Amino acid sequence: MIITVTLNAAIDNTLSVPHFRLGARHRAVDKRAAAGGKGINVARALKCLGQPVIATGFAGGVTGTRIIEYLTGESVLNDFVRIGEESRTSTVLIDPTTGEQTEINEHGPRVSEAELELFREKLMYLAPGADICVIAGSIPKGIPYDFYGELVSGLKKHGVATLVDAEGDIMSHALRAEPDMIAPNVNEAEEMVGREFVDAEDLASAPGELRALGAKDAVVTTSEGCWSVLDEDAQKTLHVTAPELDPITTVGSGDALVAGLVSARYIGLGGEEALRYAVACGAESTQHFGAGTLDRTAVDQLVDRVEIEAIQRPVVS
Ligand SMILES: Nc1ncnc2c1ncn2[C@@H]1O[C@H](COP(=O)(O)OP(=O)(O)OP(=O)(O)O)[C@@H](O)[C@H]1O
Ligand SMILES: [Mg+2]
Secondary structure (H helix, E strand, C coil): CEEEEECCCEEEEEEECCCCCCCCCCCCCEEEEEEECHHHHHHHHHHHCCCCEEEEEEEEHHHHHHHHHHHHHCCCEECCEEECCCCEEEEEEECCCCCCEEEEECCCCECCHHHHHHHHHHHHHHHHHCCEEEEECCCCECCCCCHHHHHHHHHHHCCCEEEEECCHHHHHHHHHCCCCEECCEHHHHHHHHCCCCCCHHHHHHHHHHHHHCCCCEEEEEECCEEEEECHHHCCEEEEEECCCCCCCCCCCHHHHHHHHHHHHHHCCCCHHHHHHHHHHHHHHHCCCCCCCCCCHHHHHHHHCCCEEEEEECCCCC
C-alpha cells in the first residue's frame, strides 16, 4: 500500500478564461472543480496507474466534506482527520488562447494541537500496512515547521520509505530527517541549495548537493524531464529527457512525476527504469486538464521514448 499525506487539502477550481487580463471583466468558458493539494493529486495519479493508495490528511467544514466526496467519487480510498476550520479553495485560471496559467492559493485552516495528535495517531496506525508514503504540499497554520521531518522519522521506524515534496522551511527541516526520495522543481531546488542555477552544469550538480543536505534519491524536475542522483549509484548523475509534447496544462505535472516514481519503486523497478517511468508520467499528464490525471496506456507507450544520459561525476565526500 502507498499512503499520500495532504495536510492542506483543497478544492481546486480551474477556470478557462480566454484573453485573461488583470483588471478586466471576464466570462469563463469552462469550469471544473476537483479535490486537490499535492498529495491528493499524487493519489489520483497513483490510482490512474493502478497502484493501491490511500489518501490522508486534514479536511474541514463543507469544503472538507466536498474534498472527501470528490475523492470517493473517483474511487480514491481516503481516511482524513476532520477538523473544525474550513479547508481551502484554490483557483487556477487558464487562458486557452495563450496556454498561460495563473494560480491563486489560499492559506488554509488552522489545525489545533488535538487535531494534530489525531493525525499522528492515524498515520502511525496506517504505517504498518504501507510500503511508501508521499508527504506533499504546504502545511496549514498551527503545525510546527519540523512536522514533515517528524513524520519521516516516525514512518522510518515502521520501515516505510518516504518521498517529501514541499517548499521553504518545511522542506529544509524535512531534509534533516533524510527522506528516501525528493523531487523538487528548479525553483524549489534553488531555494534548498541557496543559489540560482544558470546553466546545465548547475542543474547537473544540484541533485548531489541535495543529497548532501540529507536526501537519498534526489530528483530535480525541469520542463524537459529531470536531473537525478540515486542512492544506489551516487557516482552517476542521470539526465532524463521526455519526448516533446504540446502541453494542454502543466499544472500538477510534478505530482504526476512523483506518482510515477513511487509507482515504479513500489513494483520494484531499478533506479533508471523508475526515472524513465516517472518522466513519462510527468510528460503524459500535460495532455490532460485535471491535475494528477494520467492515461496509463499512453504512459506505457511514452516510456521507450524517454532518453537517459548517465554522467560520471567525481565523488563528493
Ligand atoms: N512544458 C512542458 N512540456 C512537456 N512536459 C512538461 C512540461 N512541463 C512539465 N513537463 C513534465 O512534467 C514534469 C514535472 O515538471 P515540473 O518541473 O514543471 O514540475 P512542478 O513544477 O513540480 O509541477 P507541479 O508543482 O505543478 O506539479 C517534467 O519532468 C516533464 O516531464
Ligand atoms: Mg512540484
